[in-house]
Amino acid sequence: MSNQENLPVRLKGVGDSLWVTIDPTLPAEQLKKELARPFERLRHLAVNARVILDPGEAPAGDGLIEELGQFLKDQYQVGQVSPPAREKPTPDVHRARSKDAGNGWHYHRSEALILSGRVRSGQKIQAKKHLIIMGDLNPGAEAIAGGDIIVLGSLLGTAIAGQPDNEDAIIMALDFRPTQVQIGGLVAAGTPASGGNSPEFARIDNNAIVVMDYIKANPFKRLAWPEVR
Amino acid sequence: MDGKIIVVTSGKGGVGKTTVTASIGAALALQGKRVAVIDMDIGLRNLDVVMGLENRIVFNVVDVIQGRCKLKQAMIKDRRIDNLFLLPASQSDDKNVIKPENMTWLCNKLRKEFDFTFLDCPAGIEQGFKNAIEAADEAVVVCMPEVSSIRDADRVIGLLYSRSITPKLIVNRIIPKMVARGDMLSHKDVVEVLSIDLLGLVEMDEAVVISSNTGTPIVMQKESKAGMAFNRIAMRLDGHPDLPIEDPLAQKSIWKKLGIKMGRKKGAA
Numbered sequence: 001m002s003n004q005e006n007l008p009v010r011l012k013g014v015g016d017s018l019w020v021t022i023d024p025t026l027p028a029e030q031l032k033k034e035l036a037r038p039f040e041r042l043r044h045l046a047v048n049a050r051v052i053l054d055p056g057e058a059p060a061g062d063g064l065i066e067e068l069g070q071f072l073k074d075q076y077q078v079g080q081v082s083p084p085a086r087e088k089p090t091p092d093v094h095r096a097r098s099k100d101a102g103n104g105w106h107y108h109r110s111e112a113l114i115l116s117g118r119v120r121s122g123q124k125i126q127a128k129k130h131l132i133i134m135g136d137l138n139p140g141a142e143a144i145a146g147g148d149i150i151v152l153g154s155l156l157g158t159a160i161a162g163q164p165d166n167e168d169a170i171i172m173a174l175d176f177r178p179t180q181v182q183i184g185g186l187v188a189a190g191t192p193a194s195g196g197n198s199p200e201f202a203r204i205d206n207n208a209i210v211v212m213d214y215i216k217a218n219p220f221k222r223l224a225w226p227e228v229r
Numbered sequence: 230m231d232g233k234i235i236v237v238t239s240g241k242g243g244v245g246k247t248t249v250t251a252s253i254g255a256a257l258a259l260q261g262k263r264v265a266v267i268d269m270d271i272g273l274r275n276l277d278v279v280m281g282l283e284n285r286i287v288f289n290v291v292d293v294i295q296g297r298c299k300l301k302q303a304m305i306k307d308r309r310i311d312n313l314f315l316l317p318a319s320q321s322d323d324k325n326v327i328k329p330e331n332m333t334w335l336c337n338k339l340r341k342e343f344d345f346t347f348l349d350c351p352a353g354i355e356q357g358f359k360n361a362i363e364a365a366d367e368a369v370v371v372c373m374p375e376v377s378s379i380r381d382a383d384r385v386i387g388l389l390y391s392r393s394i395t396p397k398l399i400v401n402r403i404i405p406k407m408v409a410r411g412d413m414l415s416h417k418d419v420v421e422v423l424s425i426d427l428l429g430l431v432e433m434d435e436a437v438v439i440s441s442n443t444g445t446p447i448v449m450q451k452e453s454k455a456g457m458a459f460n461r462i463a464m465r466l467d468g469h470p471d472l473p474i475e476d477p478l479a480q481k482s483i484w485k486k487l488g489i490k491m492g493r494k495k496g497a498a
Contacts, residue, residue, distance in 0.1 A: 118424055120383045120384065120386060120387035121380045121381070121383035121384040121387065122383075122384040122387055122388075123387055136422075136424075138380075138383050138422055139376070139379070139380050139383070139422070140380045140383060140384060141383075156422070
């Protein structure tokens, strides 16, 4: 309902408060009239309610918030009126830097499922996010993950990463000889071993699954600092 | 007496479970143990034919379980080998007529009578397999050095572990020439994927086909490499677990050939 966007007064419930967005360019008298309309209908809810008056991006005139607040308190017995607590929007880079400085990952709860042992034919392992297997995944076994799959051993079975639609996911193994790999919605049949003894990984590149030498390609070398994956 | 119940299984059909069961059973009986071999492949019995006892079947395992005869009446004694007994499968019933609890009952009876009881498990992982592993103390997984056999063996190993049975592996029908050429997986490749203890390596041997068809135990033929390999597997099961496993490939070495020429025992696979 796009026409509501232009209303001078909009009201919604946020947490335990009523969030009232006003157009501060209008004169106070008109705003009071506009405020009266929804508050008249919500009289029973407004009593003792906490109200946040949000003038939006435009600067509110001096005393406008206070004046309207007093009006709401007098007319509708609302409990408390305040302007929104403003946070300066920061660009992503700044946010990441401050996170780095604060070692944000210290408070990150692990979403990886780490298993040790051998996954045998007919066994199926599912992880909501990343899956790490310290051991081998035999032919006929299946590993399914919402994020990456890392096999510290031989990957001989089927690995399905990035389910359902995470195309950034990778599948990595010290010995990469899968029957089949799937990342997001893409499927690739396993290829014969490349012969090298180094770990390899599969990722999506130009809408196709490609397999590369992990050490040579070093897919995360361009990240400026460690990130939670 | 408190004997061992050992299930011989593989997942895939045609890898040699029945031959292995008959051969190890005969070998242990020849070594002086009291041995029973039970055909669990209800509806598709074979073990009686391989052992040459098919014309002596009166009762079978289903008759015992359903109370139509006593266990002693159904057990067929081998006339060539003392202490070797066969409990044949029924050819007319279905695997579902036996329940796992019936097997627990039967195996408890067999434990009291025999040192070793071998259960020849049917192919597959359905009811017949579940029945066979229900009361087993140990398991022997038979695998051929080929990809499909390994995959099925792997599945079965997973299922055995889930029942707290630690299986041992026999790699059957190895053709050393093909392994040397690189056309067949070596037993090392098989063990690498399955990663369980190796119980023995058995070479491909024409004598096995002949002895199966004629119903004579291969382990009585001293010239047969496979027969000797089964004898050594039987020894490993019976108190000599550390008997070294000989690599069929290694026989090609010049010292071995010289040794054979100079009159040492032949066919020590």
